[in-house]
Amino acid sequence: MSHPVTPWYKQFWPWFLIGLLMLSISVSSTFAFLAIRSADGMVQEDYYEHGRAINMVLAKQERAAELGIAASVRIDPLTSDVVLDLEGDHYPEKLDFELIFPTRDDRDIEITLEHVRDGRYLGQAPDNLRYRWYLQLQPQVDEPEWRLVGEGRFPDEDAVRLTPGRAAPANDS
Structure with missing residues (x-):
């Protein structure tokens, strides 16, 4: 068998x-x-120079704290008008306002804000601004003396607060 x-x-x-x-x-x-074909947007090619620049950024934020500078910014959801109120004694003619997208640097936006009166600045954002953004504000000069930072989610009716960005104390829990 x-x-x-x-x-x-x-x-x-x-x-x-x-x-x-x-x-x-x-x-x-x-x-x-x-x-191989797709680029990783999170990795910076100039990481060494970026790391060295961190101390300069911190110094700018400390300088803003010394000067007592803060701001509140509102982006109108219908017209995309940017209205910024700067607190402090220094009112440059123009400010650089950057909206930094957290994950893709090709979506970052730079807006020039013009001084109109007593610390109020105006500018125009792109239409249909959505999602969460990191915000940076500094004078529009070759070597800005100070910088303010914040975080906002758009569209939003409320103003976003920009501060010198000191690190929050760590929780012990």
């Missing part, structure tokens, strides 16, 4: 194992292709 042995290419298991191998090769090749 011998059973006839069928050739390997007519059996199920060799083709199943070969199929798994081919599937893993095609999936890994696809992921390798995508990893």
Whole structure:
């Protein structure tokens, strides 16, 4: 009672194992292709220079705290008008207002704000501003003396507060 042995290419298991191998090769090749072709926007090429600039940024924020500068900014959801009220004694003619998108640097927006009277500045944001943004404000000069930072979610009817950005104390819990 011998059973006839069928050739390997007519059996199920060799083709199943070969199929798994081919599937893993095609999936890994696809992921390798995508990893090579798509850029990672979170990684900065000039990380060394960026790290060195952190101390300069902190010094600008400390200088804003020394001068007692703060601001509140509101972006109208209908007209996209930017209205900023600067508190303090220093009122430059123009301010650089940056909206920094947390994950994609190609979506960052720079707006020039013009001084109109007594610490009030006006500018125009792009239409349909949405999502969460990091905000930075500084005078529009070659070497700005101070910088304010904040965080806002748009569209929003409320004003966003910009402060010198000192680090909050850590919780002991």
